[in-house]
Amino acid sequence: MSNQAPTLEDVAREAGVSRATVSRVVNGVRNVDPAIQELVHRAIERTGYAPNRAARSLVTRRAETIALVVSGAGDAPEEARGAFAARAFADPFFGRVVSGVVGFLSPRSMHPVLMFAESAEDRREVLTYLRQGRADGALVVSTHADDPLPALLADAKLPAVLFARPARPVPLSCVDLDHRDGGRLAAEHLLARGCRRPATVAGPLAVAASQERLAGFRDTLARRGHAHVPVAEGGFTLDSGIAAMERLLAEHPDVDGVFAANDLMAQGICQLLQERGRRVPEDVAVIGFDDSGIALACRPPLTTVRQPVEQMAAEMARLLDEHIRGARTAPASVVFDPELIVRETA
Amino acid sequence: MSNQAPTLEDVAREAGVSRATVSRVVNGVRNVDPAIQELVHRAIERTGYAPNRAARSLVTRRAETIALVVSGAGDAPEEARGAFAARAFADPFFGRVVSGVVGFLSPRSMHPVLMFAESAEDRREVLTYLRQGRADGALVVSTHADDPLPALLADAKLPAVLFARPARPVPLSCVDLDHRDGGRLAAEHLLARGCRRPATVAGPLAVAASQERLAGFRDTLARRGHAHVPVAEGGFTLDSGIAAMERLLAEHPDVDGVFAANDLMAQGICQLLQERGRRVPEDVAVIGFDDSGIALACRPPLTTVRQPVEQMAAEMARLLDEHIRGARTAPASVVFDPELIVRETA
DNA sequence: AACACCGTACAGAGCGCTCTCCCGCCGGCC
DNA sequence: GGCCGGCGGGAGAGCGCTCTGTACGGTGTT
Numbered sequence: 001m002s003n004q005a006p007t008l009e010d011v012a013r014e015a016g017v018s019r020a021t022v023s024r025v026v027n028g029v030r031n032v033d034p035a036i037q038e039l040v041h042r043a044i045e046r047t048g049y050a051p052n053r054a055a056r057s058l059v060t061r062r063a064e065t066i067a068l069v070v071s072g073a074g075d076a077p078e079e080a081r082g083a084f085a086a087r088a089f090a091d092p093f094f095g096r097v098v099s100g101v102v103g104f105l106s107p108r109s110m111h112p113v114l115m116f117a118e119s120a121e122d123r124r125e126v127l128t129y130l131r132q133g134r135a136d137g138a139l140v141v142s143t144h145a146d147d148p149l150p151a152l153l154a155d156a157k158l159p160a161v162l163f164a165r166p167a168r169p170v171p172l173s174c175v176d177l178d179h180r181d182g183g184r185l186a187a188e189h190l191l192a193r194g195c196r197r198p199a200t201v202a203g204p205l206a207v208a209a210s211q212e213r214l215a216g217f218r219d220t221l222a223r224r225g226h227a228h229v230p231v232a233e234g235g236f237t238l239d240s241g242i243a244a245m246e247r248l249l250a251e252h253p254d255v256d257g258v259f260a261a262n263d264l265m266a267q268g269i270c271q272l273l274q275e276r277g278r279r280v281p282e283d284v285a286v287i288g289f290d291d292s293g294i295a296l297a298c299r300p301p302l303t304t305v306r307q308p309v310e311q312m313a314a315e316m317a318r319l320l321d322e323h324i325r326g327a328r329t330a331p332a333s334v335v336f337d338p339e340l341i342v343r344e345t346a
Numbered sequence: 347m348s349n350q351a352p353t354l355e356d357v358a359r360e361a362g363v364s365r366a367t368v369s370r371v372v373n374g375v376r377n378v379d380p381a382i383q384e385l386v387h388r389a390i391e392r393t394g395y396a397p398n399r400a401a402r403s404l405v406t407r408r409a410e411t412i413a414l415v416v417s418g419a420g421d422a423p424e425e426a427r428g429a430f431a432a433r434a435f436a437d438p439f440f441g442r443v444v445s446g447v448v449g450f451l452s453p454r455s456m457h458p459v460l461m462f463a464e465s466a467e468d469r470r471e472v473l474t475y476l477r478q479g480r481a482d483g484a485l486v487v488s489t490h491a492d493d494p495l496p497a498l499l500a501d502a503k504l505p506a507v508l509f510a511r512p513a514r515p516v517p518l519s520c521v522d523l524d525h526r527d528g529g530r531l532a533a534e535h536l537l538a539r540g541c542r543r544p545a546t547v548a549g550p551l552a553v554a555a556s557q558e559r560l561a562g563f564r565d566t567l568a569r570r571g572h573a574h575v576p577v578a579e580g581g582f583t584l585d586s587g588i589a590a591m592e593r594l595l596a597e598h599p600d601v602d603g604v605f606a607a608n609d610l611m612a613q614g615i616c617q618l619l620q621e622r623g624r625r626v627p628e629d630v631a632v633i634g635f636d637d638s639g640i641a642l643a644c645r646p647p648l649t650t651v652r653q654p655v656e657q658m659a660a661e662m663a664r665l666l667d668e669h670i671r672g673a674r675t676a677p678a679s680v681v682f683d684p685e686l687i688v689r690e691t692a
Numbered sequence: 693a694a695c696a697c698c699g700t701a702c703a704g705a706g707c708g709c710t711c712t713c714c715c716g717c718c719g720g721c722c
Numbered sequence: 723g724g725c726c727g728g729c730g731g732g733a734g735a736g737c738g739c740t741c742t743g744t745a746c747g748g749t750g751t752t
Contacts, residue, residue, distance in 0.1 A: 005477070007738055018702045023740060031699060050477040054403035055738035058707045063400070065459070065480075085448045086656070089441025090639045099432035102462060109471060113411070113457045116448060125455060131351070131396040134411075238643050271645045293436045297584050299617045310432070353708055364732045369710060379730065401708035404737045 006047040015043035026051060057133065066320060067135040068101055068112040069126055070094060073144035084118045088143070091236065091264055092292040093309060097141055097163065100313025104321075112139070123149050130158045136324045139316050142166070145206050159323040161316045165333065167208055173319045173331045175312045179209045182305040182338035183216025186259040186287045189303070189340055191224055195257030195285055199230040201244040201269060203261035213261050213289065230255065234265045241265025242272050249276070256284055257346065263288035263295045266302055270345060285346035300344035312336055352393040361389035372397060403479065412666060413481040414447055414458040415472055416440060419490035430464045434489070437582065437610055438638040439655060443487055443509065446659025450667075458485070469495050476504045482670045485662050488512070491552050505669040507662045511679070513554055519665045519677045521658045525555045528651040528684035529562025532605040532633045535649070535686055537570055541603030541631055545576040547590040547615060549607035559607050559635065576601065580611045587611025588618050595622070602630055603692065609634035609641045612648055616691060631692035646690035658682055 008026075012019045017036060024032050025040040032040075043049075057063050070088045088094050101112055113135055117123050126149065129135060137159030140149060145167040153160040154170045162174040190198045200217055203210030214231065221229050230252045232244035241260060245268065248255060260266035266288030270280050278284050280300065288295055291306035315334055322328035354372075358365045363382060370378050371386040378386075389395075403409050416434045434440050447458055459481055463469050472495065475481060483505030486495060491513040499506040500516045508520035536544045546563055549556030560577065567575050576598045578590035587606060591614065594601060606612035612634030616626050624630050626646065634641055637652035661680055668674035 005479075008740095009738080019739085020703080020741080021701060024701090027740085033700070036701085050474055052404070052738050053478045053480045054400045054409070055707090056740075057400035058398070058404055058709085058738080059740045061707080067457075068460075083445070083449075086441060086445035089435065089444060090438065092436065095432060095435025095441070098435060098460065099429070102431045102460070103429075106462070111413075111459045111461050111475070113459050114414075114444065114448070115457050116452070122452075128396055129457070132399045133351075134399045267643070275645065297613070299621065354710095355708080365709080366711080366733080367731060370731090373710085377729065382731085398708050401737090402710075404708080404739085405710045407737080 005052070006049045007052070008049075011040065011043045011047050011049045014047055015040045061133065062324075063133055063136050064110060065135045066105070066110065066112055066317070066324075067115050067126065067129060067138040068098070069115040069117050069138050069140050069149070071116075071123075071126075071140055071142045071144075071147050071149045072118040073142070073147045085116050088116070091262075092294055093262075093290060094141070096292065096309040097313045100310035101139060101317050103310065104314040104317035108321075117149055120148075123152060127152060127156055127158070131156065137161075137320045139163070139313075139320055143207075145208050159320060161320040161323070163312065163316060164209055171331050173323065173328075173333065175316045175319070175334045175336070177209070177307050177312065177336050177338055179212035179338070180216035180219075182289060182307070183213040183218070183259070184220045185305050185338060185340045186213075186289075187217045187220035187224075189287060189342070189346060190257040190259065190285060191221070193257075193281075193285060193346060197252065197255050198226065198257040198259065199232075199248050199252060199255040200259040201232050201234045201241055201248065201261065201265050203234060203236050203265075205233055210261055213259075217259050234261065236262050236264060238264050238268040241268035245269045245272050257287075258284060259287045259289075261289050263290045263292045263298075263302055263304055266304065266345070267294050267298050270298055270300075270302070281345050287346045291341050295341070295343070298345070303343045303346040304341050306339040306341045308336055308339075351398070352395045353398070354395075357386065357389045357393050357395045360393055361386045407479065408670075409479055409482050410456060411481045412451070412456065412458055412663070412670075413461050413472065413475060413484040414444070415461040415463050415484050415486050415495070417463040417469075417472075417486055417488045417490075417493050417495045419488070419493045431462050434462070437608075438640055439608075439636060440487070442638065442655035443659045446656035447485060447663050449656065450660040450663035454667075463495055466494075469498060473498060473502055473504070477502065483507075483666045485509070485659075485666055489553075491554050505666060507666040507669070509658065509662060510555055517677050519669065519674075519679065521662045521665070521680045521682070523555070523653050523658065523682050523684055525558035525684070526562035526565075528635060528653070529559040529564070529605070530566045531651050531684060531686045532559075532635070533563045533566035533570075535633060535688070535692060536603040536605065536631060537567070539603075539627075539631060539692060543598065543601050544572065544603040544605065545578075545594050545598060545601040546605040547578050547580045547587055547594065547607060547611050549580060549582050549611075551579055556607055559605075563605050580607065582608050582610060584610050584614040587614035591615045591618050603633075604630060605633045605635075607635050609636045609638045609644075609648060609650055612650065612691070613640050613644050616644055616646075616648070627691050633692045637687050641687070641689065644691070649689045649692035650687050652685040652687045654682055654685075 008019050008022050012022045022040050025037050117126050141163040150166045150170045154172050160172050165174050165176050202214045218229055232248045234240040234244040260269055266286050269286055273280050273284050288302045288304035291304045295302035295304045354365050354368050358368045368386050371383050463472050487509040496512045496516045500518050506518050511520050511522050548560045564575055578594045580586040580590040612632050619626050619630050626632055634648045634650035637650045641648035641650045
C-alpha cells in the first residue's frame with residue numbers, strides 16, 4: 001500500500017503468479033487457466049492496477065494515440081495558435097470533424113490529440129511529435145490548398161490521412177467529397193424552381209474544393225444556356241460572404257438565385273438580402289453548402305448541399321487506423337457523394 | 347542508416363561521447379563543454395534524432411500531456427460520444443475554451459487530448475487514462491451542475507482544474523466568472539435605456555451559472571422596483587431560446603427588454619422577435635451573454651455580457667500546470683469579471 | 693512402458709531514456 | 723609541490739512492460 005502506483009510486479013505477487021501471466025491476462029492473449037485468470041482479475045481489483053502506458057509503448061512502439069491537426073498554410077511564425085484555433089472552430093465544420101473522429105476512436109479507447117499548424121514552426125512541431133512516437137499517425141484537415149504539411153508528412157513516411165485531396169498530389173490516403181457534383185445539384189435545383197439569373201458566391205479559389213463546386217455549378221448552367229454566371233469570391237466566413245454578395249448585388253442587381261460555397265456565407269447572404277428588403281426565397285433563392293448546424297439556425301432554414309462530414313471524418317480515422325496497423329499500405333482515396341437538402345431558402 | 351529510428355546510443359556513437367552526455371545536451375542541463383555541445387548537436391542533425399517520449403516518460407513519470415475533457419452528466423451508456431461532441435461544439439463556447447487552452451499549451455510544446463465524458467463508462471475511461479499516466483492532469487468543462495466527474499477526480503487525487511465552480515464543493519482548483527455581476531450589468535443597462543417591462547430567458551436552472559445570472563438580474567431589478575420579473579427557462583441552445591421566448595411572449599406580450607443567458611439563445615430570440623414583426627431594439631431590447639462569435643454574426647449585432655472564456659481557459663491550463671509541477675498544492679479559485687459590450691440590440 | 697506432443701506458466705532479456713554515482717583533470721591555495 | 727575543490731564526462735542501474743525461449747506436467751500414440 002505505498003503511494004506509488006501498483007505495477008505488474010505487485011499484482012503478480014498479490015496473485016501468486018508471475019509477471020508474464022498477469023500481462024497475458026491483462027492483454028487477453030494466449031491460453032491462461034480460467035481459475036488463474038480469475039485470481040489475477042481479483043488481484044488487479046484489489047491493488048487498483050492500471051498498466052503504465054509509457055512502459056507498454058516503449059516495447060510495443062505504439063502510442064495508441066493519433067493526432068488531429070488543423071492545418072493552415074501560414075508562414076507568420078508569431079501568429080498565436082490560439083487565435084487560429086478560435087477561427088477554425090467558428091465554422092461548425094471542425095466541430096463535425098471532431099465529432100466524426102471521436103465517434104470512431106472512442107469505442108477503441110483512443111482519444112485524439114488536437115494540434116494546430118499555422119506556421120513552419122508549428123509544422124515542425126507536428127513532425128517532431130509524431131517522430132517522437134507520441135502519436136502513431138495524423139489526421140490532417142487543411143484550410144489551404146497549398147498547405148505544405150501533407151508533403152512533409154509523406155516525405156517523413158509518417159502515417160497520415162487527409163481531408164480533401166491536396167492541390168499537388170501526395171502519396172497519402174484521403175477522403176473527399178464530389179464537390180463538382182454538389183455544384184451541379186445546386187444549379188439544377190435553382191433552375192428547377194425557375195431562377196433566371198443565377199449567381200454564386202464561391203469559396204477561396206485557392207482551395208480546390210471551391211473551384212470544383214464552382215465548376216460543377218457553372219458547367220451545369222452553361223449546358224442549360226447560361227453562358228455567363230456572375231461570380232464573387234468569398235473566404236468561407238460570414239463577413240466575406242456578406243461582402244461578396246454586396247459586390248454581386250452592385251453589379252447584378254437582378255440576381256434571383258445564389259449558390260453559396262458554404263452555409264456560413266449563405267447565412268450572411270440571407271441576412272444582407274433581408275436587410276435590403278428582398279424576400280428569401282421569393283425574390284432571391286439561396287443555397288448553401290455543408291448542411292452544418294447553421295443551416296437550421298438560419299431564418300428561414302437553409303436549403304443546402306449536404307456534405308457528410310462526420311462520416312467522412314470517421315472514414316479518415318478508419319483509414320489511418322489501417323495504415324498504422326499495417327493492414328493497408330497503398331494510399332486510398334474515398335470520395336463521398338453530396339446530397340441536396342431542400343428547406344426553405346430555395 | 348537502418349530503418350529503425352535513431353536512439354540516444356546512435357547519436358552518442360556518432361558524436362563520440364557517452365549516452366549521458368547526449369542526454370544532458372538534449373535536456374540542456376548542467377555544464378557541458380560548448381565544443382562538445384556543438385559536436386552533439388551536429389550528430390543529432392546528421393542522424394535525425396528525436397527522443398523517444400515513451401522511454402522518457404517511463405523514467406520521468408510525466409506524459410507532458412494534459413486531457414481536455416468536456417463532461418456531461420449523462421448516464422446513457424449507449425449514447426454515441428460523437429454526437430455529444432457535435433452538440434458541444436455547436437456552441438462557440440467550446441471553441442473558445444480550446445483556443446485559450448491551446449494558447450497556453452502550444453508555446454510549451456504541449457497539446458491537449460480531447461475527451462468527452464457523457465456516461466459512467468466514459469468517466470471511468472477518463473480516470474483510467476490519467477491513472478495509466480497517458481496524461482498528467484485534466485481540464486474539465488462540465489455542462490451539468492451534477493456532473494460526478496470532478497468528485498471522482500478529486501477522490502483519485504488526480505490533478506484537475508474545473509471550469510466553473512461545481513454544485514457541491516470539491517477540493518479542486520477552478521476558474522469561474524462572477525455570473526451574478528453579469529446579471530446585474532444586464533439589468534442596469536436595460537433599466538438605463540428605459541425598459542419598463544424586462545424579462546429573462548434563463549439557462550438551465552440545474553446549472554449554477556444560470557442561477558447566478560438570474561439572481562443577479564432579478565435582485566438588481568427588485569432593488570429598482572421591479573418585484574416580479576417574468577422568467578422562462580431555456581437550455582442554452584438556439585431552439586430552446588426560441589421556445590422559451592415564445593412562452594414569455596404568450597404570457598407577457600408587452601415585454602420590452604430581454605436578458606438571455608447566452609448568445610445562442612439571444613440569437614434565437616432576435617429571430618423570433620423579427621418574425622413577429624417586433625423591431626430590435628426599438629420595440630424589444632435584447633442582451634445576450636458570453637460575447638461569442640455569434641454576437642457579431644447576429645443581425646443586428648448583439649449587445650452582450652462578455653465572458654473572457656479564452657483567458658479563463660488559459661488560466662485553467664496555468665493552474666493545472668502548477669499543480670502538476672507541484673508548484674501549487676492547495677486548490678485555488680480564480681474568478682473573472684464580466685463586462686458589458688454594448689452593440690445594437692440594447 | 694517409452695516417447696512425442698501440446699497446453700500452461702515462468703525466467704529473463706531487453707525497449708530507450710534519465711539520473712545518480714563516481715572518476716579524472718585542472719587550477720588555486722598554503 | 724602536495725592537497726583539495728569543483729567541473730566535465732562516463733558507467734550503469736533501473737523505470738514497467740512485452741515477448742521469446744524454456745521447463746514442466748498431462749495426454750495420446752506405438
